[in-house]
Amino acid sequence: MSLNVAVIYYSATGNVHRIAQAIAEGAGKGGAEVRLRRVAELAPDSAIDANPAWRAHIDATTDVELATLDDLTWAHGVAFGTPTRFGNVSAQLKQFLDTTGGLWASGELADKTATGFTSAANAHGGNESTLLALYNTMHHWGAITVPPGYTDASVYPAGGNPYGTSHASQGGGPSPEVLAAARFQGLRLARITARIAGDGGA
Numbered sequence: 001m002s003l004n005v006a007v008i009y010y011s012a013t014g015n016v017h018r019i020a021q022a023i024a025e026g027a028g029k030g031g032a033e034v035r036l037r038r039v040a041e042l043a044p045d046s047a048i049d050a051n052p053a054w055r056a057h058i059d060a061t062t063d064v065e066l067a068t069l070d071d072l073t074w075a076h077g078v079a080f081g082t083p084t085r086f087g088n089v090s091a092q093l094k095q096f097l098d099t100t101g102g103l104w105a106s107g108e109l110a111d112k113t114a115t116g117f118t119s120a121a122n123a124h125g126g127n128e129s130t131l132l133a134l135y136n137t138m139h140h141w142g143a144i145t146v147p148p149g150y151t152d153a154s155v156y157p158a159g160g161n162p163y164g165t166s167h168a169s170q171g172g173g174p175s176p177e178v179l180a181a182a183r184f185q186g187l188r189l190a191r192i193t194a195r196i197a198g199d200g201g202a
Contacts, residue, residue: 030190
């Protein structure tokens with residue numbers, strides 16, 4: 001059977017986008033067909049234009065398709081990415097998640113695999129709490145969370161976050177170590193998803 005993985009994310013200035021690309025690469029190496037999707041922007045143009053990096057990233061990623069509910073029904077496994085917002089999920093990704101009630105009610109999201117990744121300004125800026133908050137939605141879906149844990153040596157040099165790949169953006173863009181951990185996380189998602197889907201799961 002084919003293995004489908006959707007990587008759905010929100011990124012303002014590009015850090016989460018770059019991690020999403022690495023997650024997608026890893027899932028592809030794991031044998032998955034991958035859809036890379038961004039969620040819709042909610043911020044007004046006045047806020048975006050006040051930050052040149054934000055505007056530049058939006059203009060540079062117009063070719064990335066917007067996520068739809070069809071991407072969730074298509075996928076056997078999903079990776080969600082978001083910057084931290086006061087230690088929580090960004091409004092943009094949360095708004096997308098809030099549209100999944102119909103799929104949840106019909107059982108469409110049960111037994112799918114899910115993992116998360118994030119970025120904050122610094123290492124203690126809410127990366128772990130954001131991922132834990134994100135996984136609350138997955139628990140309600142009845143999805144099976146697939147965090148990286150400490151199952152690969154790449155996790156440690158990337159900061160050692162067992163909940164999901166995370167990045168401290170005050171040091172610039174994601175380092176090669178962070179991107180390597182993200183590729184492993186995508187690969188792990190594909191491998192675990194293949195086992196579950198092969199047993200009649202998602």
